[in-house]
Amino acid sequence: xQQEQCPMGDYKKVGxxxxxxxxxxxxDRALKRGERPAEKVKKVEPIMExxxxxxxxxxxxxxxxxxxxxxxxxxxxxxxxxxxETLNVCASSTPGVHKYTITSxxxxxxxxxxxxxxxxxxxVLRANYYTDDQIFINETCLLKISSxxxxxxxxxxxxxxxxSARIVEVNPTYATIEKTGITSDxxxxxxxxxxxxxxxxxxVRSGRIAITKSKVEHLDRYLAxxxxxxxxxxx
Amino acid sequence: MAEKITGAEALxxxxxxxxxNTLFGYPGGAIMPTYDALYDHKKTLNHVLVRHEQGAVHxxxxxxxxxxxxxxxxxxxxxxxxxTITGVADAMIDSTPIVVICGQVGVAMLGTDAFQxxxxxxxxxxxTKWSYQxxxxxxxxxxxxxxxxxxRNGRPGPVVLDFAKNAQTGMVEFEPANVDFxxxxxxxxxxxxxxxxxxxxxxxxxxxxxALLGQGVELGNACDEVRAFLEKAQIPFGxxxxxxxxxxxxxxxxxxxxxxHGNLGPNVMTNQCDLLIAIGMRFDDRVTGNxxxxxKQAKIIHFDIDESEFNKNVKIDVAVHxxxxxxxxxxxxxxxxxxxDSWISGFKPYAEKEYNKVIxxxxxxxxxxxxxxxxxxxxxxxTGNKAIMVTDVGQNQxxxxxxxxxxxxxxxxxxxxxxxxxxGLPAGIGAAFGAPDRTVCVFCGDGGLQMTIxxxxxxxxxxxPVKIILMNNNFLGNVRQWQEMFFHxxxxxxxxxxxxxxLIAKGYRIPSKTVVDRADLAAGIQEMLATPGPFLxxxxxxxxxxxxxxxxxxxxxxxxxxx
Ligand SMILES: Cc1ncc(C[n+]2csc(CCOP(=O)(O)OP(=O)(O)O)c2C)c(N)n1
Numbered sequence: 030x031q032q033e034q035c036p037m038g039d040y041k042k043v044g045x046x047x048x049x050x051x052x053x054x055x056x057d058r059a060l061k062r063g064e065r066p067a068e069k070v071k072k073v074e075p076i077m078e079x080x081x082x083x084x085x086x087x088x089x090x091x092x093x094x095x096x097x098x099x100x101x102x103x104x105x106x107x108x109x110x111x112x113x114e115t116l117n118v119c120a121s122s123t124p125g126v127h128k129y130t131i132t133s134x135x136x137x138x139x140x141x142x143x144x145x146x147x148x149x150x151x152x153v154l155r156a157n158y159y160t161d162d163q164i165f166i167n168e169t170c171l172l173k174i175s176s177x178x179x180x181x182x183x184x185x186x187x188x189x190x191x192x193s194a195r196i197v198e199v200n201p202t203y204a205t206i207e208k209t210g211i212t213s214d215x216x217x218x219x220x221x222x223x224x225x226x227x228x229x230x231x232x233v234r235s236g237r238i239a240i241t242k243s244k245v246e247h248l249d250r251y252l253a254x255x256x257x258x259x260x261x262x263x264x
Numbered sequence: 265m266a267e268k269i270t271g272a273e274a275l276x277x278x279x280x281x282x283x284x285n286t287l288f289g290y291p292g293g294a295i296m297p298t299y300d301a302l303y304d305h306k307k308t309l310n311h312v313l314v315r316h317e318q319g320a321v322h323x324x325x326x327x328x329x330x331x332x333x334x335x336x337x338x339x340x341x342x343x344x345x346x347x348t349i350t351g352v353a354d355a356m357i358d359s360t361p362i363v364v365i366c367g368q369v370g371v372a373m374l375g376t377d378a379f380q381x382x383x384x385x386x387x388x389x390x391x392t393k394w395s396y397q398x399x400x401x402x403x404x405x406x407x408x409x410x411x412x413x414x415x416r417n418g419r420p421g422p423v424v425l426d427f428a429k430n431a432q433t434g435m436v437e438f439e440p441a442n443v444d445f446x447x448x449x450x451x452x453x454x455x456x457x458x459x460x461x462x463x464x465x466x467x468x469x470x471x472x473x474x475a476l477l478g479q480g481v482e483l484g485n486a487c488d489e490v491r492a493f494l495e496k497a498q499i500p501f502g503x504x505x506x507x508x509x510x511x512x513x514x515x516x517x518x519x520x521x522x523x524x525h526g527n528l529g530p531n532v533m534t535n536q537c538d539l540l541i542a543i544g545m546r547f548d549d550r551v552t553g554n555x556x557x558x559x560k561q562a563k564i565i566h567f568d569i570d571e572s573e574f575n576k577n578v579k580i581d582v583a584v585h586x587x588x589x590x591x592x593x594x595x596x597x598x599x600x601x602x603x604x605d606s607w608i609s610g611f612k613p614y615a616e617k618e619y620n621k622v623i624x625x626x627x628x629x630x631x632x633x634x635x636x637x638x639x640x641x642x643x644x645x646x647t648g649n650k651a652i653m654v655t656d657v658g659q660n661q662x663x664x665x666x667x668x669x670x671x672x673x674x675x676x677x678x679x680x681x682x683x684x685x686x687x688g689l690p691a692g693i694g695a696a697f698g699a700p701d702r703t704v705c706v707f708c709g710d711g712g713l714q715m716t717i718x719x720x721x722x723x724x725x726x727x728x729p730v731k732i733i734l735m736n737n738n739f740l741g742n743v744r745q746w747q748e749m750f751f752h753x754x755x756x757x758x759x760x761x762x763x764x765x766x767l768i769a770k771g772y773r774i775p776s777k778t779v780v781d782r783a784d785l786a787a788g789i790q791e792m793l794a795t796p797g798p799f800l801x802x803x804x805x806x807x808x809x810x811x812x813x814x815x816x817x818x819x820x821x822x823x824x825x826x827x
Contacts, residue, residue, distance in 0.1 A: 145572035154448045
């Protein structure tokens with residue numbers, strides 16, 4: 030058979046050899062039925078490229094108070110292979126409406142996609158994403174530290190003071206320390222205390238909470254619009 | 265005081281209130297109170313006993329696709345519920361409105377690993393539009409009404425109701441609910457005027473516009489509106505598999521099928537047009553091929569009711585969010601009457617080339633064993649292109665979609681997004697119930713038929729007039745084709761020993777015939793169509809035939825192989 034008769038000849042070659050089909054009889058794919066030709070070395074593509082446009086986004090999601098939504102929302106992130114860094118869920122200022130505050134590293138395209146896919150869930154009211162300059166952020170941490178070490182090492186107290194943390198309870202076994210602030214300060218406090226051997230017994234962060242800096246309350250506006258629509262639709 | 269009834273009886277009344285008259289189902293322990301109530305509603309709620317719960321859901325899907333109504337399936341807890349998952353996921357990805365009601369153990373037993381308990385809401389949430397557990401009889405009316413509202417409005421989809429046993433047996437004063445508004449869900453968003461104007465300007469400035477029609481056109485009941493729009497501006501179009509019956513196959517602007525096994529013209533021209541107008545389609549990878557080279561030269565306008573489809577796969581220039589039944593007339597008003605004759609005639613050489621190199625050989629062979637293309641072609645001709653085409657998955661599906669012709673909407677029932685083998689036979693049963701006045705032709709392969717072959721029992725019992733065209737090639741043909749093309753002919757577990765299908769049909773008291781010779785094909789088809797009720801027509805198909813054209817996976821949309 031002629032090379033030109035290869036059906037691939039009509040268009041560009043695919044896969045770099047004469048035909049990804051077997052019909053022309055020219056290429057090694059048709060050599061012998063069932064025989065595996067010598068392996069070609071395949072270029073291994075990295076599964077996920079490191080993307081410099083990745084940023085920490087804060088997602089604020091409002092939903093109706095219906096059971097099972099948390100797993101639906103987290104599933105949106107899992108499906109798109111985005112890790113959730115922090116997650117906070119509680120009732121919002123609007124009765125019956127729950128607020129989710131989620132942080133994740135991703136690029137803006139992904140943030141848009143995640144937001145739309147969360148809003149697609151029937152009982153999600155609104156989902157938006159923000160960068161740190163668009164929101165007021167706070168986070169709390171609690172540290173349980175060893176009292177004997179605190180008493181033996183004056184550094185402990187000076188670190189606590191230096192980071193404006195608060196001692197909320199002390200007993201002969203342990204002290205409880207609380208700090209509210211931004212994540213980097215909280216981590217710095219923990220890292221400083223953690224340099225002292227056997228000082229930190231437990232450490233926990235609340236995850237980020239945030240409110241928007243915008244002068245418009247988007248949720249209220251949305252709910253008002255929906256009420257107007259409800260009345261229109263009834264008519 | 266109003267009369268008190270059981271939650272199960274309330275379900276019956278709520279279903280009737282929603283206009284349900286056909287249910288596909290299978291009973292079991294946790295749904296028995298509901299089946300007991302159903303016994304008194306046999307006159308209004310026609311229950312079709314399937315032979316496997318997967319069949320109930322596919323039947324509900326087939327029913328919904330052809331009728332435009334919500335399909336309904338009812339099954340027991342545990343294994344009954346898990347058997348529906350494939351169908352539910354299929355309905356999700358293909359936007360089919362169905363409501364599946366599963367029995368569940370009583371609330372007191374939830375979470376105790378009780379007999380036949382499964383976390384149905386947890387399992388189905390990722391593959392449903394909405395999934396809800398009814399825990400009290402008081403919630404039946406609201407939950408059913410909300411379920412149907414969600415399933416049928418906006419982008420349609422499946423809803424699962426997990427019906428706890430105590431909610432079925434508990435007593436309640438029933439008052440039908442009418443959910444017609446959900447605060448957190450806007451199924452028909454307002455059309456953005458600016459987007460319409462911008463889109464109209466782009467269309468009026470375009471010299472080489474090309475439209476892509478998906479199932480959304482049919483789901484939005486907007487076939488007439490879209491047709492008026494395309495005709496006014498003389499825009500050629502291609503359709504997805506699920507959009508095949510949006511427009512008549514012989515419409516002069518219909519350039520054919522998009523995607524991997526579609527037609528050459530529409531795929532090549534996708535990469536030559538200056539404007540792509542996508543209506544109710546979602547740029548599936550089977551349609552686009554390599555995204556990096558897909559329609560890069562063109563501006564893209566996307567009409568869709570689901571906002572999360574915009575920019576999901578393909579970067580677009582204008583999004584028109586909303587119901588195309590509303591948005592398309594608005595755009596029609598703004599576009600100029602136009603002619604694109606030379607652009608449209610540019611499709612012709614590709615159509616001719618494909619006809620000469622592929623189509624003619626596939627549908628008019630003169631020698632050798634029977635081919636799937638000719639079987640499909642003869643069947644569509646014999647039905648005057650008026651029948652409903654139901655397919656299974658595999659080569660039979662690709663050939664059926666390529667060569668079946670359509671003259672009216674809601675004539676395609678195929679598993680597009682999921683590619684679920686075993687879909688065809690039960691979906692055909694549903695289609696027969698959903699469109700009792702029409703001929704229903706189910707094309708399937710020897711592999712797929714055996715995945716839900718027990719539904720022959722349902723067909724027998726119901727006398728459902730399903731015309732089954734079994735295209736038997738003794739292979740899992742589609743996989744074999746890929747093995748031939750991409751895995752060096754290594755036929756790993758794709759040849760199949762087949763049973764005597766005529767004997768099986770006989771066992772189910774379904775008339776059947778086998779056609780081996782080309783000369784007998786027309787008579788076989790005539791006999792099938794002339795026989796009242798069901799019929800199994802087995803065609804002995806060439807064993808190693810391939811579906812062409814084909815865009816190899818990951819290749820560019822305009823790089824189709826012709827053979
Ligand atoms: C449930 C399921 N399992 C496996 C597949 C993979 N698959 C796709 S096509 C195909 C072969 C189908 O063979 P057959 O039903 O004989 O139809 P043909 O392709 O020969 O027409 C298979 C195994 C699938 N789509 N669905």
